[in-house]
Amino acid sequence: MKKITCIIRPAKLEAVKERLGREGVKGMTVTHVIGCGLQQGRTAQYRGNVYVVNLLPKVKIEMVVEAERVEAIIDLIIREAKTGEIGDGKIFVSPVEDAVRIRTGERGKNAL
Amino acid sequence: MKKITCIIRPAKLEAVKERLGREGVKGMTVTHVIGCGLQQGRTAQYRGNVYVVNLLPKVKIEMVVEAERVEAIIDLIIREAKTGEIGDGKIFVSPVEDAVRIRTGERGKNAL
Amino acid sequence: MKKITCIIRPAKLEAVKERLGREGVKGMTVTHVIGCGLQQGRTAQYRGNVYVVNLLPKVKIEMVVEAERVEAIIDLIIREAKTGEIGDGKIFVSPVEDAVRIRTGERGKNAL
Amino acid sequence: MTEMAIDTIWVLLASFLVFLMHAGFTMVETGFTRAKNAGNIIMKNFMGYSSGCIVYTIAGFAVMFGVTRGGLFGADGFLARGEFAHLGLLVPLPAFLIFQTVFAATAATIVSGAMAERTRFGAYLVYNVGITAFIYPVVGHWVWGGGWLAQIGFIDFAGSTVVHSVGGWAALTGAWILGPRIGKFSADGSPNAIPGHNIVLGALGVFILWFGWFGFNPGSTLSGLDLTIAQIALNTNISAAAGAVMAMAFSWLRYGRPDVGLTLNGALAGLVGITAGCAVVDLAASVLIGAGAGILIILGVEFIEKVLRVDDPVGAVAVHGVCGVYGTLMVGLFATEGGLFYGGGTGLLLVQAAGVLAVAAWTVPTAYLLFKAIKATVGLRVPAREEEEGLDLGEHGIEAYADFVKRNTQPLAG
Amino acid sequence: MTEMAIDTIWVLLASFLVFLMHAGFTMVETGFTRAKNAGNIIMKNFMGYSSGCIVYTIAGFAVMFGVTRGGLFGADGFLARGEFAHLGLLVPLPAFLIFQTVFAATAATIVSGAMAERTRFGAYLVYNVGITAFIYPVVGHWVWGGGWLAQIGFIDFAGSTVVHSVGGWAALTGAWILGPRIGKFSADGSPNAIPGHNIVLGALGVFILWFGWFGFNPGSTLSGLDLTIAQIALNTNISAAAGAVMAMAFSWLRYGRPDVGLTLNGALAGLVGITAGCAVVDLAASVLIGAGAGILIILGVEFIEKVLRVDDPVGAVAVHGVCGVYGTLMVGLFATEGGLFYGGGTGLLLVQAAGVLAVAAWTVPTAYLLFKAIKATVGLRVPAREEEEGLDLGEHGIEAYADFVKRNTQPLAG
Amino acid sequence: MTEMAIDTIWVLLASFLVFLMHAGFTMVETGFTRAKNAGNIIMKNFMGYSSGCIVYTIAGFAVMFGVTRGGLFGADGFLARGEFAHLGLLVPLPAFLIFQTVFAATAATIVSGAMAERTRFGAYLVYNVGITAFIYPVVGHWVWGGGWLAQIGFIDFAGSTVVHSVGGWAALTGAWILGPRIGKFSADGSPNAIPGHNIVLGALGVFILWFGWFGFNPGSTLSGLDLTIAQIALNTNISAAAGAVMAMAFSWLRYGRPDVGLTLNGALAGLVGITAGCAVVDLAASVLIGAGAGILIILGVEFIEKVLRVDDPVGAVAVHGVCGVYGTLMVGLFATEGGLFYGGGTGLLLVQAAGVLAVAAWTVPTAYLLFKAIKATVGLRVPAREEEEGLDLGEHGIEAYADFVKRNTQPLAG
Ligand SMILES: Nc1ncnc2c1ncn2[C@@H]1O[C@H](COP(=O)(O)OP(=O)(O)O)[C@@H](O)[C@H]1O
Ligand SMILES: Nc1ncnc2c1ncn2[C@@H]1O[C@H](COP(=O)(O)OP(=O)(O)O)[C@@H](O)[C@H]1O
Numbered sequence A, B, C: 001m002k003k004i005t006c007i008i009r010p011a012k013l014e015a016v017k018e019r020l021g022r023e024g025v026k027g028m029t030v031t032h033v034i035g036c037g038l039q040q041g042r043t044a045q046y047r048g049n050v051y052v053v054n055l056l057p058k059v060k061i062e063m064v065v066e067a068e069r070v071e072a073i074i075d076l077i078i079r080e081a082k083t084g085e086i087g088d089g090k091i092f093v094s095p096v097e098d099a100v101r102i103r104t105g106e107r108g109k110n111a112l
Numbered sequence D, E, F: 001m002t003e004m005a006i007d008t009i010w011v012l013l014a015s016f017l018v019f020l021m022h023a024g025f026t027m028v029e030t031g032f033t034r035a036k037n038a039g040n041i042i043m044k045n046f047m048g049y050s051s052g053c054i055v056y057t058i059a060g061f062a063v064m065f066g067v068t069r070g071g072l073f074g075a076d077g078f079l080a081r082g083e084f085a086h087l088g089l090l091v092p093l094p095a096f097l098i099f100q101t102v103f104a105a106t107a108a109t110i111v112s113g114a115m116a117e118r119t120r121f122g123a124y125l126v127y128n129v130g131i132t133a134f135i136y137p138v139v140g141h142w143v144w145g146g147g148w149l150a151q152i153g154f155i156d157f158a159g160s161t162v163v164h165s166v167g168g169w170a171a172l173t174g175a176w177i178l179g180p181r182i183g184k185f186s187a188d189g190s191p192n193a194i195p196g197h198n199i200v201l202g203a204l205g206v207f208i209l210w211f212g213w214f215g216f217n218p219g220s221t222l223s224g225l226d227l228t229i230a231q232i233a234l235n236t237n238i239s240a241a242a243g244a245v246m247a248m249a250f251s252w253l254r255y256g257r258p259d260v261g262l263t264l265n266g267a268l269a270g271l272v273g274i275t276a277g278c279a280v281v282d283l284a285a286s287v288l289i290g291a292g293a294g295i296l297i298i299l300g301v302e303f304i305e306k307v308l309r310v311d312d313p314v315g316a317v318a319v320h321g322v323c324g325v326y327g328t329l330m331v332g333l334f335a336t337e338g339g340l341f342y343g344g345g346t347g348l349l350l351v352q353a354a355g356v357l358a359v360a361a362w363t364v365p366t367a368y369l370l371f372k373a374i375k376a377t378v379g380l381r382v383p384a385r386e387e388e389e390g391l392d393l394g395e396h397g398i399e400a401y402a403d404f405v406k407r408n409t410q411p412l413a414g
């Protein structure tokens, strides 16, 4: 089991989610985050004082999936979330040792 | 050390937190997330246009604990967060290699 | 590749971010969370009924970095985020197996 | 001509101010409840007013101001047709009608706060017809339509009883039949905090209500030539101020910190309290009445929650019911003519008490029947799952705050 | 002296109420759009009013109320200098001027809602000068300045056409030239929901507008001695109520649930609809006119979105344009003197239709030229990246809600 | 009788409008500060008004309008008892009293904005008694109570100096003694942005204040028969508009983008600026005075922050203090009778300057003593930890926005 974490543009959330759903990724957890990377921030001003808004709104999707599906899912995410401009985001893959479905107590792959 | 991540119903947060606290889990980090899984979304409407709200509000609790406590904690979470209806959520277990307490610089188990 | 997750006081976010930026950590993802630990909660009241606010606002910073930079980054975070009072927060290190830059499809270290 | 113009302008402007109170009610009620129900609360208030206007014009006005049938109710002039010459109005009938319409909607809307966050929208609409067409106008007839309470000398100048306690009694009845919100009471019966989602909106609402009350009370002279309007405005303002100050002080004393929500309620308590007597008491009495209301509101909220175990999210019963009764009785003590403390003996006080009791004895049973009938037909309460998810999604399919990340959690008792 | 004081007080108070409508417009428009553009929307409304006051004082007033040049426009009294004796005012000139100024700014501000979330701030400022100095005052002259429409007997008492449909036509033209917001229409042309970020603000705005309308309509007598003000206020209120009730019912029927946003729009539709006829129709007609407007607004929103495929975020075209035209025509049917249903034949109806057409034939082309000229010079629309990030950051460098975690996502069609 | 009714209605309605300004102040102040302090700010404003009413009725009114003791203060009529026959009022005393009460609370509330986000709630309550009972009424006596400034011909029609600059001076003194919010200034003394949490609320507040000002200025005739009310209303409106337009333009020029917050402040600057002279200047002068205020406010904000290094979260000192002084001096230039630019020589200008100085010389030391006394006794500032967590939790134990996920972070200087 692996956890795929992707950080994408907010405007791409619905498209990515819908595509993943169609490909059988049923469960995912979404967080509204702010992030910085290569993408430039913006300057803002308040009553004459300038400040930097360099953490821009992003959306983080986390989904725990069977290891063998990782590559396919990465491809799908790239396809939907890519605009080609800086700020498109990242995908990270990390290990997960166990999963539990609270409702039934099922463990491992059956819980996904 | 392991990280236990559980995604539960918002209404269950206080009960789970309180129970974990009583069992000696002192530290945890909570995020307001939205998620989808088997649970059906809702349709919403705005000025005559229908749209789907299929990311429903959930709460994510993350806690890093000693490996030997994982099973006991999973049990507690299930006991408190389970309603038996779809949407109860998931628990994931993943490896953590190190922990640091910022205040003291302590490392590893002592930092939890 | 490792993921460094640090949970710090909200007031320290800008200082930590700026310092990390100066030391070459370009990418990070920030989440507004609430957390509890050793730090005492507060009691609140609403129309004569008392309740406990023991999840206090914190900020979670996640950054995926090359393994060899972990120790240096931990040091920097401690330096900027430490006040010495309870509630300063934690740093966790966990394994990451792969990273992808959505914009270019680059993988691994090149994607960071 | 000039005289009538002055009176007409006065009555119209007062009507406009009272109209704006509905914005105030809406903001208070929305602010003091949870974000997930904000759209539903707006709809209830907005439709309560809108449909109330129609219903009152069609039926309520006739029941309230038609020629009296034995002092009990009127029964002519439906659809606002007729001369209503027996009223001897100083202003054109439409001016009187709009003033009475905005008043009627006020009585109706009070209930909405007490039943917030769990009532079916359709049920609320039906209730609203019942109170606007019938329950409220009958009481109105007794006191302002030349009915039996007016005849025995009952004084309720601008409606502590007619408007507010009718609303309060109906609210109590409704909230009691409806039952508490999920999570309001622990298994042991102790109440839990369910914090409102926007205290700033609540405060804005209270300011708007206070502003509107300057139409409600001084406007009730129905004449701008009646210079007591100045004293009435002054009394109204100082009573609200005293209510707020005392609620602040008393909550500080009682809970260790000055409570924002209860202080805001304190001003409303002072306003409700002075409404009956604003034209017949003096400035000092107004301060005392307001100050008393500011304490009473806090005890009232506790009583309803801890003793009666009725869940009233915004404190409508305590503000309008308890303080409405209180204000009406205070007239018996403080009226400069006839009040006990001003040498008038107990006569007026007894009349006031009789009026209070009669109105309760009328409102509670009729409201009870109304709510029971609704429960048996369209149903009164939304399903538990809908209540948890919020009525906005369930009843209206909307999100009131689509762009914000919300919590949707509930605090734990301390 | 006393008479003039009464009239002056009435006109001033009405002006103050109409002024407050700008707060209402701002809240409605902000609430019904996204959080990332809230600051920009405020600026547009606020500057629209402020610069509009200056521009109208300098030029618009002279065009509207200067001595008529062949019934088409006025051309003297610029900078508000002159006696304007030909107007035969019952009130001091400054009272008349401030009343007309707040009206003028109302016509201008309607457009801002339809063009929200994608228009350059500078472009909006330029547009605002054009409509306030010229497009609106010419129409105003025709109807209220002794121009040709007044001479042929066209009745638009408080401005269903002069104010609202002028705003509506300009809004339609502007939104059409501007094009829809990114994501509003799918590739197949079907519209998507872009939910507003704060329905409570929207509701507050509607309450404030309703309140302000009590200055807009009754104030248009320009005299407090004219006791029809009472009937006008009554008609205005009941029409709004009927509009809200019908929009609620019709949206329930049509979409399966009572829609909050459309119900709020329904009240505004009723208000716009009764504006032309409020002084010449009776109570029953007011109910009917309002009820019709409540249905029409929903069909209008659908028509503009689904048939015309114009993106009007707050429904300004449907509310002000469609219902403005509708209300003006209804005068031809319901006017107690001259209305078709009251035995007056088709004469008035034809005059009303002529007026409606003439105003459209004037407003659409001039607004078209204005917007095209702006597009060719300062540019009309912000860059796509700025639109996505929000105009607050792009145009003003601010965050309207700095302390809240926002979503910034867009829902998917269902 | 008719005459007195007209005057009374006018004064009462003006009072109601001025009352509503407190809602405006509350919204502006809350919107321009952080979410974690919203409840506390509400409480300060709400209690400032409420306790202010009581205190002014008991003491302030007597000091301000009692028979003058050598032109310095009054000392009879405490508890609002007495005939106050020497005032020669055209309206019943209660009408005059309520008008003066709402005014007094306005002067007091200005300070609250400048001291926001770090002042102990109890300290604020004590301060409020001091300014309402004593500091403000003495100045009021000098100018409006027949005191020495009135006698030498000082003109401050509706209170640029009496109300606004008294508030502004006290605000400056208080904010200076209190010290800046944590994080407001960097180690090198350069100011940082601390963005307000709800710009929409701020805008709503400004609209409400503008609306209320139509009571503040025209109402200050204390007579509706005085037809200058029309010119006063017109001047007030156009000055606010000019202030907003100029602040927008000037901020655009100076910071590269039209600033929302400063533009909103610009309207208030125009309103404060015209308050002294609204009854004695003409329309063109009003535009100029407003426009000047729109620029001055921006320079004022910078001066106070960058030169004086005083932290005034909402710009109260610049709006009320700086523009209050400015507006008072402008009377010396623009008064159609006696103004320098209208051929009146420098006499009036010197009197105006003397009044400005005298009021500063009175207010700053007394406010200084008051704040120092509070600091030494109950304490002026909350602990740093409480300031960081927010005063809502610390002072009142509440969360103003319980259902929203908040940020609680602070931006970094750019
Ligand atoms: N090393 C990292 N660790 C965690 N999050 C990152 C990292 N790098 C980038 N991100 C997240 O991805 C987002 C997009 O990254 P950015 O560098 O701006 O664009 P791109 O990936 O196109 O180069 C950031 O805003 C941040 O949230
Ligand atoms: N594979 C997954 N990865 C990440 N989060 C998941 C996954 N599956 C479910 N979740 C989270 O758990 C929540 C509940 O899941 P759901 O399938 O609706 O209920 P149940 O677990 O009872 O079947 C989802 O809303 C989502 O936030």
Ligand SMILES: Nc1ncnc2c1ncn2[C@@H]1O[C@H](COP(=O)(O)OP(=O)(O)O)[C@@H](O)[C@H]1O
Residues within 6 Å of the ligand: B026, B027, B028, B029, B030, B062, B063, B064, B065, B101, B102, B103, B112, C007, C034, C035, C036, C037, C038, C039, C056, C058, C085, C086, C087, C088, C089, C090
């Ligand atoms: N075991 C843990 N797992 C996850 N998050 C933790 C854990 N312990 C602490 N935290 C996070 O760190 C924050 C600070 O911890 P706390 O114990 O209060 O302070 P300190 O680290 O100074 O002892 C908490 O609010 C919580 O968000």
